[in-house]
Amino acid sequence: MTSTDAVILVGGLGTRLKPLTLSAPKPMLPTAGVPLLTHLITRIRDAGVTHIVLGTSYRAEVFSGHFGDGAPLGVELEYVVEVEPLGTGGAIRNVAGRLRGDTVLVFNGDVISGADLPALMAVHEQADADVTLHLTRVADPRAFGCVPTDAEGRVTAFLEKDPDPVTDQIHAGAYVVKRSVIDSIPEGRPVSVERETFPGLLAAGARVMAHVDAGYWRDLGTPGDFVAGSADLVQGIAPSSALPGPTGPALTLPGAHVDPTATLRGGATIGAGAVVGAGAVVDGSVLFDGAVIGDGATVTRSVVGFGARIGAGTVLDDVVIGDRAVLGAGLELRAGARVWPGAQLADGAIRFSAG
Known part of the structure; x- marks a missing residue:
């Protein structure tokens, strides 16, 4: 299966990375020699998806000024600006008018991951799922919301942060969604996919699947993670085809x-x-x-x-x-x-x- 569209959410303020994000959005910070977002765009391209919509907000002009139409990276980029904060679900709904296909890959723009995207899309297709989440396992899941699954890989709940988590599986910031799910998200107001859209789908009996991937994963939300993620890319610990030089x-x-x-x-x-x-x-x-x-x-x-x-x-x-x-x-x-x-x-x- 090949998904026609990908959506990358890049509208955050990057507050935890100040003062670096005073001059540039977090996904545009130099990470192993190129903007962080470049690593994600090339991963999506390498998985066979070339139409990508960026959901922007803070310093939106920086993205279009650097990437343009995406041609130098072998993709077609479009931009949709979020005027008021809409949350993750609202931001996805905000770009719906630019989507072309029935299946959409959605990504948070501040993550470095080595997840197998073709495998994620294959799970979605084979299960005829409404949503398929990329999950990763972490050593200490207490700082994250957890996502338990059953023996068939079906998501059973979305749990808030808990001092005694029932699983070490967390949502890794990437998922495949049927276009009909995106169209069902309310327009014009803040919506969280984690707290509203996904739990609502479970309650309605929708088929929400998971693909648990043991590959590299790091959220670059803090200075420590930003530095470590960049270093991992340089050393080849984190995979990327966008590194502007040999690993070492x-x-x-x-x-x-x-x-x-x-x-x-x-x-x-x-x-x-x-x-x-x-x-x-x-x-x-x-x-x-x-x-x-x-x-x-x-x-x-x-x-x-x-x-x-x-x-x-x-x-x-x-x-x-x-x-x-x-x-x-x-x-x-x-x-x-x-x-x-x-x-x-x-x-x-x-x-x-x-x-």
Whole structure:
């Protein structure tokens, strides 16, 4: 089976990733050398689906300005702007006028996944399902809503977060839907597919199936997950055909300058035009284009924004540095610290952590 359409929901504000998302929507943040959304679009294309509708809202023009009609990626892209927040279900209903087929793949735009999309679509077709969910198993499901299934793979419930979950299966942000289900979603008001649409289908006796996939999966909603996801892509742990270079310990984009005595490891990405000074260490981190890392500085599991400058000997560990921020020499920032765009911290022995 080949689905005619895919819908990607990219309207979120990315609040947990501030200050990175002050200048760009989360799906457009550089992730292993390209916008995060590029990895998902190419996965969808590789599964044989080439008509993709983006449900946008925040900074909608950034998406169309970068991807255009999608031709360079071998797809046909359309854009629908959500003027008022409509929730996941409302956002899907909002793009219904652009859909062409009877079956639609729907994705959250902030997930990296290695799920087998053809297998997901095959389960949907073979079961003649109304909805087929991609489920993944997580070590600690308490932070997620859980989705139990029966022996035939049929979904039996949608459960809210629980300190004692009945299953380790969670909704992984991708599903196949019959067009008739989308048309049944109320128009013009907020609707949650997880809390309203899917439970309503179960209550009505609809056939809601699940495809449990053990492949790679990560929600990039937090800075820690964003950095880890990017590093996994660079190292080939997470699959993607959009990586702009070979997999390995680091990815260095064109125009970057890395001193021969510097160390790059852990899936680090060095953005175009970035500079890494003598003796510096960049470990599992993302340097956006034009970032400058001073001599002897250490950057671990962190994000350094566009054009930001990090002074000699400064230590960054699990922090976010906003665009164009300037940090002096000899500083130490750890444990979730965030520096806003354009901020300046003078030289010194400052020790700071978010905790």
